[in-house]
Amino acid sequence: MFWIGCHLSASKGYLAMGKEAEKIGxxxxxxxxxxxRGGNVKALDKGDIDAYIAFAQQRGFGTLLAHAPYTMNACSADEGLRGFALRMMEEDLxxxxxxxxVLYNFHPGSHVKQGVEAGVGMITDMxxxxxxxxxxxxxxxxxxxGKGSEVGRSFEEIRQIIDGVGGHERMGVCLDTCHVYDGGYDIVENLDGVLDEFDQIIxxxxxxxxxxxxxxxxxxxHKDRHEKIGEGTLGLEGITRIINHPKLVHLPFYLETPNELDGYAKEIALLKELRKEG
Incomplete structure (x- = not known):
């Protein structure tokens, strides 16, 4: 099964997102x-959640990816902001x-000139x-x-965080293809080597x-500027190798390209054509 989707607005609720996802393939x-960009959270609608679960089961939907807000910084120099990050994560989970x-994904944070070691320590404390x-x-x-003082710019830094929580079984990784490429990992010409390195370190x-x-x-x-599929420096051949790599084919793929819904629909259709099933 090719698990493919994109980022949708949660403002209308889970069932609406499910129907929107189905509409674009x-x-x-x-x-x-x-x-x-803030910290506000919608009131919980249990009825909407139950309706989505029934819809997803009927349609054979895969795993959702819940993304924490960009304002969450577990290694901020401001103790109040670190406390805010903790409360947000606890409430989200x-x-x-x-x-x-569902999976819960977050940006590890920016140490803001405190140093990587200090940043990792604060993230693991949270x-x-x-x-x-x-x-x-x-x-x-x-x-x-690796923009600015971001933590998590290398596989080694990710491993440090996982080690800091004792290798807890709930901890995992979301690999962003734009981020790792901008971070210096050549997933276009050396995808096998990068995945081997990931396996050895993490x-x-x-x-x-x-x-x-x-x-x-x-x-x-180290810029972190996403581009539409096939229109950037990874290119269509590079993307095709990624979605068909035997070590990645079982994973869900989530698009975060600069698109509206019609653009996502076109990219999803294109990627389905490029995917080699079986």
Whole structure:
């Protein structure tokens, strides 16, 4: 099964997102848990959740990807902002317990000149506190492009965070194709080598989702600027190799390209043509 979808607006609820995804040919989708540039969260609608679950089961939908807001910074220099990040994550995960098949993805954070070691320590402190409270939803660290003081720009930094929570079984990784390429990993000419490196440092069993994006910038640029599929520096051949790689084909792919719904529909149709099933 080719699990392919895109980022949708959660403002209308889960069932509306499911129907929207079906309309554009998707069978998975990603959504922000709350305002991506703020901290506000919608009131919980249990009826909508139940209706979506029934819809998804009937349609054979795959795993959803819930994305934490960009304002969540677990390694901020401001103690108040770190506390805010903790409260957001705890609240998000509590709400996601109502969904049977969902992953929770977040940007590890920016250490803001405090240094990587300090940043990793603060991130793991937050995660340890969250994980102590239990739950079933996997928590994914997103691979970052290395812009500014971002933590998670290398596989080694991701591994440090996972080690800091004792290798907890709920911890996983979302690999963003634009981010890793901008971060200096050549997934166009050396995809096998990059995946081998990921496996040696983190372990492929931790890889749970793919953000499938082309990039506006060359490898190693540390810019983090997504491009439409086939229109950037990864190119259509590079993207085709990624979606057909035997170590990745079982994973869900989520588009975050600069598109409206009609653009996502075209990309999903194109990717289905490029996917070699069986």
């Amino acid at each position: 998707a069978n998975v989708f990603q959504f922000f848990t709350r305002n991506p 509590e709400r996601l317990e109502l969904l049977p098949h 995660l340890n506190e969250v994980l102590e409270k239990g739950g079933k939803t996997p928590i994914l660290l997103e691979t970052m492009a 372990g492929l069993k931790r890889l749970k989702a793919i953000h499938l994006n082309d990039s506006k910038n060359p490898m190693g640029s």
